């Protein structure tokens with residue numbers, strides 16, 4: 030029997046006044062799959078993932094995590110990496126991770142060391158976070174999201190504005206997690222990043238999914254050389270201002 034997807038969304042909808050931020054969004058992510066949700070500013074990416082991780086209530090639609098409706102139990106299966114850095118600036122990276130692991134009720138100290146290693150922060154783990162570059166702080170944010178060994182890792186534009194070294198470290202961390210069998214939901218407006226990292230891509234515009242497929246399929250359907258051009262072909266607009 031085929032396994033159910035790790036994430037299944039059907040008809041997900043969110044309205045803010047007269048704006049429909051997310052409009053009947055449906056997609057699935059399988060075990061070990063990296064799914065990129067792409068779209069320009071304001072397309073509805075953050076709103077969509079906020080509903081999936083249940084920090085924003087939905088106005089319509091269904092979400093299943095490992096075949097179960099959202100609950101305290103399914104929350105424990107999700108690692109969420111928001112755009113804003115959630116770490117304490119006056120603590121070191123290791124102190125932050127120990128704090129969050131205690132908050133999650135985790136006793137296994139070795140997990141802190143594992144996530145430091147996975148994000149390339151071991152050597153700087155005892156330095157105070159306020160001395161970190163923006164890219165290193167983002168890596169720590171990801172380390173926090175990895176603490177609970179998530180079945181579904183959700184990342185909101187994790188590489189926006191980071192230096193190339195941190196960007197490569199972040200992409201490496203995400204692919205390693207997917208290789209271990211996690212499902213990854215990744216939002217970005219960097220097309221080349223999605224082409225490199227994602228098994229499948231959904232293109233979101235005005236809250237609606239206007240195309241979905243592997244990067245190769247999308248390029249072939251639109252007859253374009255890259256995903257940036259695919260977006261222009263589909264919407265008549267450039268992806269970034």
Ligand SMILES: Nc1ncnc2c1ncn2[C@@H]1O[C@H](COP(=O)(O)OP(=O)(O)OP(=O)(O)O)[C@@H](O)[C@H]1O
Pocket residue numbers: 045048049050068069070071072073074075076077
């Ligand atoms: N709390 C809110 N109240 C009112 N409108 C909102 C709210 N959050 C989002 N919106 C609107 O919903 C739409 C989708 O916004 P959202 O932040 O989800 O897009 P996004 O694709 O994540 O954009 P970005 O790339 O800038 O993060 C936009 O029109 C935005 O103005």
